[in-house]
Amino acid sequence: MEIFEAISAKFNFWIYIIIMMIGLYAMIAKNNLIKKLIGMSIFQTAIILFYVSIGVKDGASIPILYHDQVHPEHHDESHGDHSAHSPSTDGHDSHAAEDRYLPELVVDGNDFANPLPHVLMLTAIVVGVSTLGVGLAVTQKVYREYGSIEESEILEMIKSGK
Amino acid sequence: MSAVSDFPDWGDPNSPANSYRLSQHYVTETIHETSVPNMVTAVLADYRGYDTMFETVVIFTAGIAIIGILRRFGNDDKDAAKPTLYTKKPDLIIDTTCRLMIPIIQLFALYVIAHGHHSPGGGFQGGVIFGASFILLAVSRDLQAAQKWVPEKRILNLAGIGVLIYAGFGLGSLLLGQNFLDYAILHKIMPATPIEARSHSMLGVEIGVAFTVTAIMFSIYSNLASNGSMKEGL
Incomplete structure (x- = not known):
């Protein structure tokens, strides 16, 4: 029972470790180059999961301010509309302070999730897409040259001088 | 694995990553300093410019690399046999659906x-969606139909223009006497206050x-799908 509680308290990290090890296994042990690339993607997904789960705060919203907070003069129309997706096209030039925008607004740090991991993972996703694309291109080139994407067959062809 | 017990609990607002003052600063001060409600975009495009x-x-480099690795010019295809799935006649249902969907996707x-900078979204996400609309066109018709809208030369131009727009904003603030990518100084050439700038x-x-991502997404797809010949897709 104790060990079950120890695991469930840090559930996200265990999931992350398991997914990461699946990816690592696929990258090392699989013979097929495409499967290796899939393993790399799984590995990256595990890292993304890890970072995003670090940024979570209990009872916090996504790191985008509410429409009401940013447009207090529209409070009558949009009362109770706590949607962060509300389009806000008008009225953001009516109150411009010289050194601080909306100086009377106080944002509680515990109301919004940590934006930094999200930003870092946005970077990681983009880099992941780039590496995956280049990896697929190299695989296609290898197939064009050797007629195979099995690592053992390719190594044999190289050893035997083709 | 033995380190797992040292990690913070799920959703703990006082964990080291969440209580560090840089993160707190991003949450509490972004709206005052940049007038952008979406903190992720603000951190992405401004603080971590x-x-x-x-x-x-x-x-951009990945796109160039894929073109360099895969692209083949000329008609030296020895396996000229056409795929059996490939038919010249467009299907009515697919055609109509894509005709309706592609403009909406692009919009x-x-x-x-x-x-x-106001709601979830941004250049990367929008660029990928825009690129996906071209990929949908290439999948539903063939690669030639999509090539008519985004020929290879235009792809490279768009990708380069995207990077140059970004660097141009950085250089603009440099020319006006501030650090590279310090946008606040751009209010001198914009009708806005420094914060709104x-x-x-x-x-x-x-x-x-978005320019770069759109172009490169379609470039990656078209090169991979046509095995570098850019003649016909899947």
Whole structure:
């Protein structure tokens, strides 16, 4: 029972470790180059999961301010509309302070999730897409040259001088 | 695995990563300093502007690398046999569906780009959606139909323009006597206060990112799908 509680308290990290090890296994042990690339993607997904789960705060919203907070003069129309997706096209030039925008607004740090991991993972996703694309291109080139994407067959062809 | 017990609990607001003052600063001060409600975009395009700029360059480089690795010119295809699935006659249902969907997808992509600093979205996401609309065109018809809209030369031009727009905002603030990518100084050439200039510059930067991502996404797809010959897709 104790060990079950120890695991469930840090559930996200265990999931992350398991997914990461699946990816690592696929990258090392699989013979097929495409499967290796899939393993790399799984590995990256595990890292993304890890970072995003670090940024979570209990009872916090996504790191985008509410429409009401940013447009207090529209409070009558949009009362109770706590949607962060509300389009806000008008009225953001009516109150411009010289050194601080909306100086009377106080944002509680515990109301919004940590934006930094999200930003870092946005970077990681983009880099992941780039590496995956280049990896697929190299695989296609290898197939064009050797007629195979099995690592053992390719190594044999190289050893035997083709 | 033995380190797991040292990690913070799920959703703990006082964990080291969440209580560090840089993160707190991003949450509480972003709206005052940049007038952008979406903190993720603000951190991405303003506070960590260098990071994002070179990320755009990474995508650009990946696109160039894929073209360099795969692209084949001329008619030296020895396996000229056409795939059996390939038919010249367009299917009515697929044709009509795509005719309806592609403009809506592109409109939505533009919304995501333009509202990246107010609601969830941004240059990368919108760019991917926009690129996906071209990929849908290439899948539903064939690669030639999509090539008519985004020929290879235009792809490279768009990708380069995207990076240059981003770098241009950085150079603009450099020329006006501030640090590279310090957008606040751009209020001198914009009808806005310094704080709003940061918001508007973020939008401009996102547009640059979207250009590059759109072009490179379609470039990656078309090169991979046609095995570098750019003749016909899947």
